[in-house]
Amino acid sequence: MKMRNELNNHLYIQKTNNADRLPYNVEQEQYANICSGDIEAVKRGFANIEQRISSRQLSDNPVRNILYHLVIAASAIAKACIDSGMGHDEAYTLADIYIRKADKCKTKEELLRLYKELQLDFTERIQEIRKQPVISLHIRKCIDYIYEHLQEELTVNALADYCGLNPSYLSRLFFKEIGIHMKQFFLNAKIDTAQNLLKYTAISYLDIAISLGFSSQSAFISAFKKITGTTPKKYRDKHYISNE
Numbered sequence: 001m002k003m004r005n006e007l008n009n010h011l012y013i014q015k016t017n018n019a020d021r022l023p024y025n026v027e028q029e030q031y032a033n034i035c036s037g038d039i040e041a042v043k044r045g046f047a048n049i050e051q052r053i054s055s056r057q058l059s060d061n062p063v064r065n066i067l068y069h070l071v072i073a074a075s076a077i078a079k080a081c082i083d084s085g086m087g088h089d090e091a092y093t094l095a096d097i098y099i100r101k102a103d104k105c106k107t108k109e110e111l112l113r114l115y116k117e118l119q120l121d122f123t124e125r126i127q128e129i130r131k132q133p134v135i136s137l138h139i140r141k142c143i144d145y146i147y148e149h150l151q152e153e154l155t156v157n158a159l160a161d162y163c164g165l166n167p168s169y170l171s172r173l174f175f176k177e178i179g180i181h182m183k184q185f186f187l188n189a190k191i192d193t194a195q196n197l198l199k200y201t202a203i204s205y206l207d208i209a210i211s212l213g214f215s216s217q218s219a220f221i222s223a224f225k226k227i228t229g230t231t232p233k234k235y236r237d238k239h240y241i242s243n244e
Helices: 002-016 024-036 039-054 062-081 090-103 108-132 137-148 155-161 168-177 182-200 203-211 217-228 230-240
Strands: none
Touching: 024 062, 024 108, 062 090, 062 108, 090 108, 090 137, 090 217, 108 168, 108 217, 137 155, 137 168, 137 182, 137 203, 155 203, 155 230, 182 203, 182 217, 182 230, 203 217, 203 230, 217 230
């Protein structure tokens, strides 16, 4: 009852003060632009970003108010991008990274820059996904599962069970649409993830090897060198980007 009274009181105050709340479709249009990979349209949407934030007060503290808006938007954008073909883990992990970065921001200006960066990052990633050859729902589901279970010893039979297809048929379909055999794709996915970890984190080579399901650090180094032509150490020395 208390919350109902408080709600009615806030609604009355907003009405009498002619609170300028942006229409629901404005925010949804920005999400649609992100999900279509339209970078220029997303940038144009930045023009009313502060109006969108001020039209819905989530905190009396101006900095926390923007922070809460960013948190809500990050989750909503991640969900929308998943529906548009982005991997579940990639979308939510990216959103989590931005939320943690936002939690360290001290000023409104920092948060607004990060808010825009968040939207552009998702937009660019969706744009890259849309540039990729169109693949079937079964193969997209299969690829998402592979990236979400890199630490496991994946087999064609396990993936076929997950996708509800015959193993032989799935193998043929995968090769037809992706152009390489599933076993090679498993390994490529592990090395692709390893490159990101080497570039953006200081995680040890042994921990990377374990997290990606390699039997040993030496097995990881051997596989990495075979695919990239260099060792994990040389790759990190050349490409490492400190989060600081």
